[in-house]
Amino acid sequence: MGLAACGTSGPSTTSSAKGLTMWALNDQAILKESVDAYNEDHPDEKITLRLFANDDYKQKLRVAFGANQAPDIFFSWGGGALNDYVKAGKVDALTQSDAEIDRFTPSVMGSATFDGKVYGVPANGLAPVVLYYNKKVLADAGVEPPKTYGDLLTAVKKLKARDVVPMSLAANSKWPTLMYLEYLLDRQGGSRVFTNIASGDASMWKDDSVTKANQYLQDLAKAGAFGDNASSVTYDQGASTALLYTGKAGMTLMGTWEYANIAKAAPGFLKNGDLGYTAFPTLPDGAGKASNIVGNPSNFLSLNSSTKNKDAALTYFKDYVLNDSQVDAYLAAGSVPPVEGLETKLAAVKSSTDKEWLTFVYNLVRTAPSFQLSWDQALPSDQADPLLTNTDKSFLRQIPPAEFGVNMSKAAS
Amino acid sequence: MAAPALLLFGLFGLVPLVGVVVLSLADWDGLGSVGWAGLANWSGVLTDGATWQALGLTVKVMLVSWLVQTPVALALGVFQAPRGRARALFSVLFFLPLLLSAVAIGLTWQALLDPSFGIGATPGLHWLAQPLLGSPDLALYTVIFVIAWQFVPFHALLYQAGIRQIPTSLYEAAALDGAGPVTRFLHITLPQLKYTMVTSSTLMLVGSLTYFDLIFVLSGGTGGPGTATRVLPLAMYITGFQAHDMGRASAVATLLVVLGLALSLLMTRLSGFTRMDSQQEGM
Numbered sequence: 001m002g003l004a005a006c007g008t009s010g011p012s013t014t015s016s017a018k019g020l021t022m023w024a025l026n027d028q029a030i031l032k033e034s035v036d037a038y039n040e041d042h043p044d045e046k047i048t049l050r051l052f053a054n055d056d057y058k059q060k061l062r063v064a065f066g067a068n069q070a071p072d073i074f075f076s077w078g079g080g081a082l083n084d085y086v087k088a089g090k091v092d093a094l095t096q097s098d099a100e101i102d103r104f105t106p107s108v109m110g111s112a113t114f115d116g117k118v119y120g121v122p123a124n125g126l127a128p129v130v131l132y133y134n135k136k137v138l139a140d141a142g143v144e145p146p147k148t149y150g151d152l153l154t155a156v157k158k159l160k161a162r163d164v165v166p167m168s169l170a171a172n173s174k175w176p177t178l179m180y181l182e183y184l185l186d187r188q189g190g191s192r193v194f195t196n197i198a199s200g201d202a203s204m205w206k207d208d209s210v211t212k213a214n215q216y217l218q219d220l221a222k223a224g225a226f227g228d229n230a231s232s233v234t235y236d237q238g239a240s241t242a243l244l245y246t247g248k249a250g251m252t253l254m255g256t257w258e259y260a261n262i263a264k265a266a267p268g269f270l271k272n273g274d275l276g277y278t279a280f281p282t283l284p285d286g287a288g289k290a291s292n293i294v295g296n297p298s299n300f301l302s303l304n305s306s307t308k309n310k311d312a313a314l315t316y317f318k319d320y321v322l323n324d325s326q327v328d329a330y331l332a333a334g335s336v337p338p339v340e341g342l343e344t345k346l347a348a349v350k351s352s353t354d355k356e357w358l359t360f361v362y363n364l365v366r367t368a369p370s371f372q373l374s375w376d377q378a379l380p381s382d383q384a385d386p387l388l389t390n391t392d393k394s395f396l397r398q399i400p401p402a403e404f405g406v407n408m409s410k411a412a413s
Numbered sequence: 414m415a416a417p418a419l420l421l422f423g424l425f426g427l428v429p430l431v432g433v434v435v436l437s438l439a440d441w442d443g444l445g446s447v448g449w450a451g452l453a454n455w456s457g458v459l460t461d462g463a464t465w466q467a468l469g470l471t472v473k474v475m476l477v478s479w480l481v482q483t484p485v486a487l488a489l490g491v492f493q494a495p496r497g498r499a500r501a502l503f504s505v506l507f508f509l510p511l512l513l514s515a516v517a518i519g520l521t522w523q524a525l526l527d528p529s530f531g532i533g534a535t536p537g538l539h540w541l542a543q544p545l546l547g548s549p550d551l552a553l554y555t556v557i558f559v560i561a562w563q564f565v566p567f568h569a570l571l572y573q574a575g576i577r578q579i580p581t582s583l584y585e586a587a588a589l590d591g592a593g594p595v596t597r598f599l600h601i602t603l604p605q606l607k608y609t610m611v612t613s614s615t616l617m618l619v620g621s622l623t624y625f626d627l628i629f630v631l632s633g634g635t636g637g638p639g640t641a642t643r644v645l646p647l648a649m650y651i652t653g654f655q656a657h658d659m660g661r662a663s664a665v666a667t668l669l670v671v672l673g674l675a676l677s678l679l680m681t682r683l684s685g686f687t688r689m690d691s692q693q694e695g696m
Contacts, residue, residue, distance in 0.1 A: 059654045066443045084657075088445045172547055172633050229528035231547025231638045239527055248529060382442075382656045393639045396549060 019046040020309050020316075022301075023061060024075035024123075026051045030329045031075075031123055034320045045312045047073070054236075058381075065090055065304075072307040073316070078111030078120060078300045079377040080198070081384075085302070086114050092303040092310070093117040099317040105365065108297035108338040111373045120300030121317050125256065125335030126365050128295035129179045129374075132258060133251040133276045134244055137164055141250065146281045147290075149216070156225045159250045165227035167220075168249035170235035174388040175376055177395045179253050180220070182294040182375055183280040184213035190287040191370035198378045202412035205405040209287070214394045214401035216283065221395055231396065238265065245269040253280070255295055256361055259334045270353055277360060293364060294372040298338045336361045379412075386411035430670065437663035444657070454660040464665065466640060467648040474557060474644055475621035481561045482568055482617060483610070489565065490572025491602065504573070511566040519630025522559045546631060549641040556628055556642050563627065564620070568613045575609030576602060611684040615677055622673050625650065645669055 024031055032049060039046045050071070052060060058081065064070040065085065076082045085091045096102060099121050101109065112120035133145055138155070141162050146152040159166040170176045185193060189209025196204040204210075220226070227249070233239045241258060243249035245266040252258070259277075263270050282290045301321060303313050320326070322337050330337045331349060336358055346362060349355040365371060376384045390407045393399045399407070440450040458464050493504045510518065525531045526545045533542025545555045579602065587597050625646040628636065636643025636651065643651070645665060653662030 062443055062654070062657065084442075084444065090444070172637065174633070174635055174637060229542070229544045229547060232526065232528055232544035233547070234523060234527075234633050236633075237524060237527065239530055243529055382658060385651050385655045388635065389637075389640060392635070392637050396639055398549065398639050 018044060018309070019048055020073060020307070020312055021071040022047050022049045022073040022075075023057075023064075023071040024049065024051055024301075025057055025299075026053055028075070028124060028299075030326060030333065033329060034323070034326050035316075037325075038316050038320045042312065042315070045309060047312075047316060062381075068306070070304050070306075072304050072309060073301055073313055074304065075123060076120065076300055076302060077296060077374075077377040078298075079373045080380040081377060082112060082119060082300065082302065083114050084381055086119050090305055091119050092305045092307075093119055094121065094303065094314075094317070098314050099321075103339055104322070105297075105338040105340060107365070107368070107371045110371075111297050111378070112300045112302070120302040121321050122298035122338045123301045123321055124299050124337070125330050125333075126298060126338050126361060127255045127257055128293040128297075128361065128364055128368075128371065129183070129253060129255050129280075130277050130293075130361075130364070131251055131253050131280055132244060132262075133278070134247055134249070135274050135276045137247050137250045138276070143250075145251075145276055145278045147278075148281050149283050152220075152225075152281050153223065155250065156220070156223050160224050164247070165230075165243055165249040166225045166251065168233070168240045168243035168252045169226040169230040170233045170240035171226065171230040171392070171395055172232055173235040174392050175374070176235055176240065176254065177217075178375060178388065178391045179255075179294070180217055181213055181391055181394070182372065183253070184216045184283070185209060186292050186294055186370075186372060187280065187283040187286040187288040187290075188212045188216070190289070191292050191372055194372055194375065194378075195370075197412075198373075198375075202409045205409035205412065207405070210405040210408075211402045214404045217394060218397050218401055221397065241265065245275075256335065259357055263334055273353065277357070279364065289369050291364075291368050292370045292372070293368045294374065296374055296377065297371055331358060334358065336365070338365075383408075383411055433663045433666050433670075436659060437661075437667050439660045439663075441659040442657045443653075443659050450660050454664040458661055458664045458668070463640065463643075463648065464645075464668075467643050467645045470553065470641075470643065471622060471645040473553065474560070474624060475618055477554070477557050478560055478564075478621050479614060479617050481557065482565050483614065485561065486565050486568035486613065487572050487606075487610075489569035490576055491598070493569060493573040494576035507569060508566045510563050513563075515563065515626040516630050518559065518563055519627050522562075523631055526555065547638055549638050552632070552638055552641045556631055559631060560621075560624060560627060564617070568617065571609055571613050572606065575606045579605045607684075611680065615680045618680065619673050619677050622646070622669060622676070 022035065028051065032051070035047050035049045061070065061074055061076070065088075070090070082091070094101065095118075101118055101121070104122050105126070108122055108126065109118060112118060112122075131145070137159070138145065141155075141158045141164065143155040143158050144151065146155050156166040169180075182194070189207060189212075193204055193207050193209050238261070240249075240252055241254075241261050242265065244252045245262055259275075262275060269275060279290060279293070282288075301317065303310065303317075307313060322339055327337050327339055327342070327345065331342075331345060334354055334357060336342070342362060346355065346359055349358060372378070376387055379387060387408065390399070390404050394401065394404045437454055438450060438452070440448040440453070489507055493500055493507070523546065527533075528542045528544055532538055543551070545551050583601050583605070584597055587601055592600070623646055624644060628642055628644060628647055629650070632642045632647075636647045646669065649662050649665040649669065652658050652665060
């Protein structure tokens with residue numbers, strides 16, 4: 001049983017037989033640098049890193065675990081999906097001395113903590129969802145970045161009148177639509193509603209605020225907030241991002257990774273200072289705080305409990321994951337890693353555009369009373385599909401607002 | 414000669430099939446231990462409205478695909494059959510879609526049909542700037558169109574080959590009797606193509622039961638918008654690999670096998686294909 005050799009197709013040498021395997025997502029270039037640094041220092045027990053495309057990674061990992069061919073270290077989103085593995089006894093808990101956990105932002109660690117034990121270390125930047133806007137498009141239409149729902153409706157009307165899509169949305173991918181619902185519920189009912197749902201109280205889906213949030217989503221769609229074609233826009237093809245920087249859309253709601261995407265696709269747009277960003281607007285009489293955020297706190301690296309080489313893995317977690325040079329690399333890429341005490345590093349960032357953005361994200365997360373994990377990651381994986389499907393149906397107004405909660409409580413019980 | 418084939422069929426056909434049937438009676442999330450579920454998966458699948466909706470969509474895809482693809486493939490086959498340099502060139506062009514992988518076709522059409530940056534953005538084609546893949550009413554027909562685009566070349570090739578098998582003496586005799594091209598097509602070509610049509614239709618109908626990759630890509634892996642394109646194979650995949658309910662997914666898979674078998678048996682029975690009588694008796 002050569003565990004380390006499982007899942008790798010490379011030639012097996014004496015060193016790789018003692019080494020580790022690690023699976024992560026394609027776009028994790030900075031993570032790869034940390035693995036390279038580790039491998040240079042530990043030529044005897046190298047980590048073999050395999051990178052996968054986003055869409056099928058979750059399935060691939062699951063099948064690998066089911067077939068006992070899983071990697072020693074694996075990358076995940078935390079939340080309910082990781083908890084599936086924890087409950088099946090496939091993941092090792094980590095202690096403070098294992099991985100120096102207290103250097104990470106506590107609110108972020110929440111999504112990898114189950115029953116008081118920590119099951120992963122964060123491995124990339126904070127990814128709250130924020131409202132991006134095209135400063136020029138908004139200025140031309142004479143609107144301010146919306147702070148309240150009323151502002152938002154006014155902006156929608158004025159932008160529509162100028163033949164601009166008020167908010168570009170890749171609804172074909174379903175999860176971008178979910179981001180709206182997450183914020184609308186949080187602003188309407190406060191963070192407690194989904195916190196209770198995620199902890200297993202399916203009856204909370206029937207809370208009034210869930211219906212209200214769906215009502216707001218449908219009202220926005222009816223008002224033309226997302227244009228006429230949102231339902232055929234796919235996120236992976238970059239069209240929803242492109243609409244924003246080409247000036248065909250005024251705003252878009254997306255995770256902080258969008259900043260790097262825009263920097264890559266339209267560097268001029270960023271350099272001119274045309275990109276604006278702000279928190280999600282508040283709702284009238286809503287119970288949720290304006291500073292609450294939703295999104296992905298971070299991605300995590302976890303340890304397969306059947307690994308034969310735990311010591312090496314822990315060395316990597318402790319000394320190479322988000323160490324000093326990793327933090328610098330993330331900051332340089334426009335991403336804030338979930339590490340405590342970054343003020344001096346942030347002050348030293350050279351590009352003023354980047355500095356402004358990084359400080360915004362850092363403060364947004366530090367001051368947030370609640371940082372809710374994306375619902376499709378937070379819930380057990382058997383509820384993810386009903387969630388996305390019902391979100392889509394609500395968005396398309398195929399079901400009345402109240403039916404969303406009814407369907408979800410049925411799927412959860 | 415038959416023994417190795419039987420062995421392979423048993424190993425890669427029958428064994429997994431039995432495995433799936435057994436799994437359809439089990440409770441397994443793909444990760445933990447396998448539990449006995451009895452007929453719970455089956456009663457769950459058969460009483461779930463979503464299964465029947467998916468089955469309905471599958472049947473719709475099957476019938477509309479047949480209605481769209483058969484006449485187009487037949488017409489192309491008739492066009493391609495006579496020898497000629499121009500026809501040969503066109504045949505190659507028509508055949509191109511079949512050489513591409515379904516995923517490449519899906520991604521390409523998705524980009525082409527994007528209302529903001531696809532074909533609809535071309536001056537003069539703005540009427541195409543519609544949410545073809547995003548509207549619950551249009552998405553299924555858009556998918557059927559792309560499927561037809563991919564598979565018509567194959568069926569046209571079948572018809573082309575079938576037409577070239579027809580003895581020219583039949584046409585010469587008909588021409589002597591004063592039959593025009595339409596009469597010759599209706600009274601010689603079509604009847605002589607009977608078995609080609611049965612073959613093509615069987616492949617088309619049974620194939621439609623398993624359409625997966627193209628719809629998966631075109632709908633972003635979700636069978637959306639809503640569940641407007643969630644055909645049975647896609648429902649099976651989502652149940653098994655996204656909701657991690659392997660038992661229930663196996664029940665759906667077994668259902669697909671039964672439907673496919675029944676359909677192909679029905680096709681061969683109805684068409685008299687099993688009797689294998691020659692159409693060229695007395696020639």
